[in-house]
Amino acid sequence: MAEVLKLLTRNVGKANSTNVDSYMASGGYEPLMTALHKMSPEQVLGEVKASNLKGRGGAGFPAGLKWSFLPKGRDRVKYLVCNADESEPGTFKDRLLIENDPHAILEGMILAGFATQAAGAFFYIRGEMPQGFRIFQRAVDQAYERGFLGKNILGSGFGFDVYVSRGAGAYICGEETALMNSLEGKRGEPRLKPPFPAGFGVYGQPSNINNVETYANVPLIIKNGGAWYAAIGAPSAPGPRLYGVSGHVKRPGVYELPSGVNLRELIYEHAGGILGDRPLKAVIPGGSSVPVLRADQIDVTMDPDGLKKVGTMVGSAGVIVMNDTVCMVKAMVNLMQFYAHESCGQCTPCREGTHWLKLILQRIEEGGGKPGDVDLILDVSNNIMGRTICPLGDAAAMPAIAFATQFRDEFDAHIREGRCPMAHTHMTVAV
Amino acid sequence: MPLIRIDDKEIEAPEGETILRLALKHGIHIPYYCWHPALSIVGQCRMCLVEVKGVPKPLTACSTAVTSLPPDKKIDGKYDMVVDTKSQVTKKAQKGVLEFLLLNHPLDCPICDQAGECQLQEYSYTYGEPASRLEFEKVHAPKRVDIGPHVVFDVERCIKCTRCIRFCKEITRTEELTLAERGVHARVETFPGKQLDNPYSVCTVDVCPVGALTSKEFRFKQRVWFLTSTNSVCQECSRGCSVRVDTYKGEVLRLVPRDNPKVNGPWMCDYGRLISERMKDLTVLARPKVREGGRLTAVPWPGFAQVLQKKVASSLKDGAKDAALIWSGRMPLEEMAAAKALSAGIFGGLQGTLPKVCRGEDDDLLIRKERRPNLKGAALLGLAVTGENAPVSSLLKGKKVALVVREDVVGEAQGPEKDAIKAALSAMDLVIVADYALTETAALAHIFIPLAGWHEMEGTVVNFMGVVQKMARSVLPPRDRKAFYEVASLWLSSAGIDAPEASFLAWHAQVRKAVPGMKDLMIRDILPHGVQLPEVGP
Numbered sequence: 001m002a003e004v005l006k007l008l009t010r011n012v013g014k015a016n017s018t019n020v021d022s023y024m025a026s027g028g029y030e031p032l033m034t035a036l037h038k039m040s041p042e043q044v045l046g047e048v049k050a051s052n053l054k055g056r057g058g059a060g061f062p063a064g065l066k067w068s069f070l071p072k073g074r075d076r077v078k079y080l081v082c083n084a085d086e087s088e089p090g091t092f093k094d095r096l097l098i099e100n101d102p103h104a105i106l107e108g109m110i111l112a113g114f115a116t117q118a119a120g121a122f123f124y125i126r127g128e129m130p131q132g133f134r135i136f137q138r139a140v141d142q143a144y145e146r147g148f149l150g151k152n153i154l155g156s157g158f159g160f161d162v163y164v165s166r167g168a169g170a171y172i173c174g175e176e177t178a179l180m181n182s183l184e185g186k187r188g189e190p191r192l193k194p195p196f197p198a199g200f201g202v203y204g205q206p207s208n209i210n211n212v213e214t215y216a217n218v219p220l221i222i223k224n225g226g227a228w229y230a231a232i233g234a235p236s237a238p239g240p241r242l243y244g245v246s247g248h249v250k251r252p253g254v255y256e257l258p259s260g261v262n263l264r265e266l267i268y269e270h271a272g273g274i275l276g277d278r279p280l281k282a283v284i285p286g287g288s289s290v291p292v293l294r295a296d297q298i299d300v301t302m303d304p305d306g307l308k309k310v311g312t313m314v315g316s317a318g319v320i321v322m323n324d325t326v327c328m329v330k331a332m333v334n335l336m337q338f339y340a341h342e343s344c345g346q347c348t349p350c351r352e353g354t355h356w357l358k359l360i361l362q363r364i365e366e367g368g369g370k371p372g373d374v375d376l377i378l379d380v381s382n383n384i385m386g387r388t389i390c391p392l393g394d395a396a397a398m399p400a401i402a403f404a405t406q407f408r409d410e411f412d413a414h415i416r417e418g419r420c421p422m423a424h425t426h427m428t429v430a431v
Numbered sequence: 432m433p434l435i436r437i438d439d440k441e442i443e444a445p446e447g448e449t450i451l452r453l454a455l456k457h458g459i460h461i462p463y464y465c466w467h468p469a470l471s472i473v474g475q476c477r478m479c480l481v482e483v484k485g486v487p488k489p490l491t492a493c494s495t496a497v498t499s500l501p502p503d504k505k506i507d508g509k510y511d512m513v514v515d516t517k518s519q520v521t522k523k524a525q526k527g528v529l530e531f532l533l534l535n536h537p538l539d540c541p542i543c544d545q546a547g548e549c550q551l552q553e554y555s556y557t558y559g560e561p562a563s564r565l566e567f568e569k570v571h572a573p574k575r576v577d578i579g580p581h582v583v584f585d586v587e588r589c590i591k592c593t594r595c596i597r598f599c600k601e602i603t604r605t606e607e608l609t610l611a612e613r614g615v616h617a618r619v620e621t622f623p624g625k626q627l628d629n630p631y632s633v634c635t636v637d638v639c640p641v642g643a644l645t646s647k648e649f650r651f652k653q654r655v656w657f658l659t660s661t662n663s664v665c666q667e668c669s670r671g672c673s674v675r676v677d678t679y680k681g682e683v684l685r686l687v688p689r690d691n692p693k694v695n696g697p698w699m700c701d702y703g704r705l706i707s708e709r710m711k712d713l714t715v716l717a718r719p720k721v722r723e724g725g726r727l728t729a730v731p732w733p734g735f736a737q738v739l740q741k742k743v744a745s746s747l748k749d750g751a752k753d754a755a756l757i758w759s760g761r762m763p764l765e766e767m768a769a770a771k772a773l774s775a776g777i778f779g780g781l782q783g784t785l786p787k788v789c790r791g792e793d794d795d796l797l798i799r800k801e802r803r804p805n806l807k808g809a810a811l812l813g814l815a816v817t818g819e820n821a822p823v824s825s826l827l828k829g830k831k832v833a834l835v836v837r838e839d840v841v842g843e844a845q846g847p848e849k850d851a852i853k854a855a856l857s858a859m860d861l862v863i864v865a866d867y868a869l870t871e872t873a874a875l876a877h878i879f880i881p882l883a884g885w886h887e888m889e890g891t892v893v894n895f896m897g898v899v900q901k902m903a904r905s906v907l908p909p910r911d912r913k914a915f916y917e918v919a920s921l922w923l924s925s926a927g928i929d930a931p932e933a934s935f936l937a938w939h940a941q942v943r944k945a946v947p948g949m950k951d952l953m954i955r956d957i958l959p960h961g962v963q964l965p966e967v968g969p
């Protein structure tokens with residue numbers, strides 16, 4: 001059994017963990033001092049590249065490579081953005097960090113700013129996280145007081161500012177360019193790419209955007225070295241990883257484990273097994289947007305290669321566990337209601353397709369399904385897949401296709417019987 | 432330059448050119464909604480998805496630029512990009528997007544004013560499936576929303592292409608419109624407390640590819656397939672926007688801008704466009720009139736020219752110094768040439784004058800304060816033009832005879848100036864007014880010559896930039912309503928003076944002789960976008 005790590009979560013649970021003094025008492029901001037006084041920006045970037053840190057927002061893009069897309073030097077004003085709009089269903093790992101260890105995120109952002117010679121950063125936090133906002137804003141204020149932010153940080157000559165900005169409750173604003181539009185006060189709609197943020201980002205300046213957890217890894221890398229980091233967990237996407245396990249498990253929560261942990265072990269050992277000791281039915285391994293797995297597919301490692309074998313992705317590592325009481329049609333209705341509600345309405349396939357899928361799925365669940373409905377779901381989903389401006393279309397279509405193919409018998413039973421076969425059991429779960 | 436293949440056409444294209452522009456330029460049609468040549472690219476309708484070889488998913492032709500590949504990576508050894516607009520992947524994408532677009536569209540074509548010129552209809556026939564697979568209640572939205580003085584909005588029909596939003600943002604920079612709400616409930620809206628009220632608001636109706644935005648003035652007037660269209664020139668300012676005039680049974684129902692990069696791009700102002708509305712209020716006469724016993728009495732054309740000539744000759748006993756000639760910047764070049772011939776032949780070489788009528792200020796898009804379309808033409812023909820809004824009364828005071836053509840000098844004037852003009856005209860022995868409508872000036876006339884309206888005759892006009900364009904005869908006038916050049920031919924003949932034949936072409940030949948740079952221009956050279964004349968010295 002893989003050992004639970006205390007790297008990203010090192011300060012979680014400590015008294016006053018959000019305070020700058022307690023953060024510094026456990027070695028906080030030392031990596032920043034090291035970087036500012038003993039390293040060049042190129043060296044910091046080099047360590048991050050050597051660590052092979054992969055983005056933790058869902059797409060898993062190499063962070064060091066992303067940073068290197070920004071133009072070099074300080075001639076142009078460049079911005080960093082921290083994407084704290086964590087709103088993917090089943091995902092709650094960033095909130096843990098924001099509310100328990102804001103300075104680790106902040107330190108990571110300043111280090112990234114130093115490596116890329118950015119002028120400042122925007123911390124865009126989900127509107128529904130008022131507590132996280134207050135905590136992070138206080139952390140920023142404290143960092144200014146202690147000279148970790150501002151014009152001349154710790155006498156190094158490097159200046160960096162951080163602005164905290166709140167979202168207004170839209171899932172789409174977690175998409176990087178929609179976030180930037182929202183940040184600028186515009187309607188939260190993804191931008192057409194190219195141009196990419198590295199060339200034309202926030203306020204039209206070159207910008208780099210990373211997830212909360214990605215930034216929180218940076219101080220660890222600078223403290224211990226890229227090689228140390230690269231040796232943790234799965235080599236293709238190394239490092240500690242926060243797994244948020246929810247649903248029908250006995251101990252739901254965020255678990256810090258090496259990347260590439262076995263999914264079965266995560267569910268049965270760390271999360272304590274299935275609620276009510278009932279049979280497992282399905283697992284969504286990486287937040288609601290990735291394809292769902294059947295119970296017989298969970299002997300896989302939680303890394304890109306392992307999950308690719310069963311046709312899914314790590315995504316945000318939000319593991320949603322469903323036992324045999326769950327109606328898969330109803331679960332999919334729930335998800336599609338979410339995507340139809342959150343589609344920004346900008347481009348046609350996602351705007352119209354998610355709404356249509358929702359109606360078809362609802363009809364099946366309510367017993368009005370017609371023969372051919374499953375094929376219709378698949379065809380509509382395929383008409384959305386790869387046809388939209390941003391990944392929200394894919395994020396809605398992928399689970400729809402996976403639910404309808406992985407659990408086709410359950411969909412067919414709904415249509416054949418003209419009712420939900422699970423109707424009597426899914427409401428209550430005996431613990 | 433990169434070499435690109437679209438279907439079976441090999442095209443050398445400049446780097447950065449988009450697939451859609453290239454395809455359209457080379458006669459390959461890729462369907463599109465949100466793209467518009469004069470607006471920014473948003474790529475959001477997804478109608479123009481095409482298969483690009485080597486790319487896993489179809490790409491939007493409107494936003495995908497041509498780039499060159501390194502020599503060893505060329506497709507089939509020579510192409511930098513290979514696009515297939517007819518492949519299964521492309522067709523599936525087009526069918527899919529069209530089905531989505533029509534999903535919540537009300538399909539109320541039978542009562543929709545856009546029917547017949549609707550891109551949604553047209554693409555459905557060409558690229559779509561005959562039936563929708565939606566078996567649910569459609570999402571409903573407000574209909575007949577009054578969003579501005581000239582525009583009505585049907586929210587249900589809107590496909591969210593956002594062309595109207597971008598027009599108000601990028602062209603007029605008035606920003607009245609935005610997208611509100613999300614997902615399938617997303618809709619175009621005016622900002623709170625705002626109306627779609629700018630000098631170009633009806634252009635949003637032009638850019639709307641569907642029946643969502645319709646013009647208050649034109650809607651339900653006539654099905655578009657019954658309209659007769661001619662290409663002409665707007666008469667309401669010295670810009671002279673290229674327009675298409677749509678008529679039905681002799682009535683001008685609407686003006687639509689014609690895309691002319693030399694003059695107006697794809698736009699025109701509401702004021703110019705709504706000339707069709709103002710024309711409705713005019714009292715239009717079909718026959719010449721002569722005042723007898725205090726009343727204007729209709730007379731037939733045969734013999735009218737002789738009456739005209741006799742009255743003028745008898746009133747000008749002391750020579751031409753007793754006469755005042757007022758021409759108009761509304762007259763096309765041919766009428767101006769005819770006016771010059773009349774000056775020389777009938778009025779003993781007396782020069783006429785054109786009032787320079789100005790209103791408001793020039794804006795930075797199209798509208799010019801000079802409200803006449805052919806003032807530059809007058810200058811090219813050597814006709815005298817007054818100063819800006821200079822009082823016309825001084826030209827008339829103390830004269831015995833006045834000939835006023837196409838200018839309502841009384842109606843345009845205000846206050847004491849108006850009284851002065853009226854007094855001057857009332858004191859005269861002979862006032863001849865030639866115009867399309869019975870104006871305030873015409874009411875004071877002793878002789879009224881009915882002229883063909885701007886839409887009833889041919890002519891050429893030169894706009895303020897020196898672009899000569901041709902007006903068309905959109906409607907055939909009654910026989911006795913003639914262009915002023917026809918009147919001049921008849922008048923001169925009745926005075927025994929040699930005159931060109933009473934036709935547009937005969938007088939146009941005079942114009943070509945007189946206007947610098949027009950000598951070698953054929954009519955077909957002037958159509959459809961006009962020709963920039965060489966700049967002549969002041």
